[in-house]
Amino acid sequence: MSQDAWAALADPFVEGAYDAVKGRVRTFVLHTHLLRHLPGPPAAVLDVGGGAAHQSLPLARIGYDVTVLDSSPAMLAKAKQRLDAEPEDVRRRVRLVEATGEQAEEATGGQPFAAVLCHGVLMYVARPEPLLAAVCRCATPGGVVSLMTLNARTLAVRPALERRWADALAAFDATDEVGMLGTDTRGDTVEDLSDLLRRHQVTPQAWYGGVAVHRLDDPAPGRPRPGRDRRRRAPGEPARPLPAAQPSLPPRRTQIQGSRNLSATRTP
Numbered sequence: 001m002s003q004d005a006w007a008a009l010a011d012p013f014v015e016g017a018y019d020a021v022k023g024r025v026r027t028f029v030l031h032t033h034l035l036r037h038l039p040g041p042p043a044a045v046l047d048v049g050g051g052a053a054h055q056s057l058p059l060a061r062i063g064y065d066v067t068v069l070d071s072s073p074a075m076l077a078k079a080k081q082r083l084d085a086e087p088e089d090v091r092r093r094v095r096l097v098e099a100t101g102e103q104a105e106e107a108t109g110g111q112p113f114a115a116v117l118c119h120g121v122l123m124y125v126a127r128p129e130p131l132l133a134a135v136c137r138c139a140t141p142g143g144v145v146s147l148m149t150l151n152a153r154t155l156a157v158r159p160a161l162e163r164r165w166a167d168a169l170a171a172f173d174a175t176d177e178v179g180m181l182g183t184d185t186r187g188d189t190v191e192d193l194s195d196l197l198r199r200h201q202v203t204p205q206a207w208y209g210g211v212a213v214h215r216l217d218d219p220a221p222g223r224p225r226p227g228r229d230r231r232r233r234a235p236g237e238p239a240r241p242l243p244a245a246q247p248s249l250p251p252r253r254t255q256i257q258g259s260r261n262l263s264a265t266r267t268p
């Protein structure tokens with residue numbers, strides 16, 4: 001097996017997941033939530049497990065000084081490719097660093113960041129604390145920490161939508177699942193993550209349930225794709241009734257924003 005666990009996933013992630021409606025909505029929603037908490041540009045932002053820089057590039061475009069740190073050379077190569085297509089001023093504001101998130105502080109030379117993002121990464125590590133501790137340490141006192149990960153309370157949603165009822169029942173007691181990229185992913189609860197943040201001198205400030213549109217581009221079997229299968233009404237033909245409202249679904253992703261305590265002491 002390759003040393004770079006994400007080498008085989010880089011293409012499906014960038015060209016598949018992010019290119020679909022879900023990926024675009026996810027970027028937009030996360031970005032909108034983030035801007036409510038970030039100090040204004042040109043504050044320094046560290047994107048831990050930043051992958052192909054989908055979250056960082058929109059920040060660099062509006063003037064933030066961004067460091068994308070990731071352990072996967074393949075994902076950083078994708079980030080570089082996307083960065084190369086940006087104008088010179090945006091390129092100058094982005095730095096790519098190859099390192100594990102757990103070593104983020106050393107890899108960035110102890111630079112304090114006004115905001116540290118860790119989006120879509122915790123679900124891929126066996127234990128959240130070492131990564132989370134490093135993320136918290138990289139934020140300057142008063143700085144923002146932003147986490148986005150799989151919500152452990154919603155693991156029954158996907159099998160239920162796919163009508164795999166036995167799997168859905170089992171998922172009520174599960175803490176992990178096979179994710180959309182075919183790898184194992186681990187869920188966390190808002191409560192557990194909030195406790196961990198507090199333990200590392202970060203006070204949770206806001207929680208957003210993320211992206212309940214996960215079926216927009218992948219409907220249940222037999223259902224038409226929203227926005228497709230439409231035809232123009234013939235003259236005089238009555239309007240078709242609106243489809244029945246979908247039951248509201250619990251958010252599969254959880255996004256937590258915290259602020260590093262102003263009096264925080266650095267933990268070893």
Ligand SMILES: C[S@@+](CC[C@H](N)C(=O)[O-])C[C@H]1O[C@@H](n2cnc3c(N)ncnc32)[C@H](O)[C@@H]1O
Nearest residue numbers: 006049050051054070071072075100101119120
């Ligand atoms: C699902 S992608 C998310 C990328 C990006 N944060 C986003 O939201 O688009 C997960 C990324 O986390 C990286 N990753 C996983 N474990 C990591 C670790 N321990 N340290 C640093 N990066 C890690 C992977 O290489 C991959 O690029």
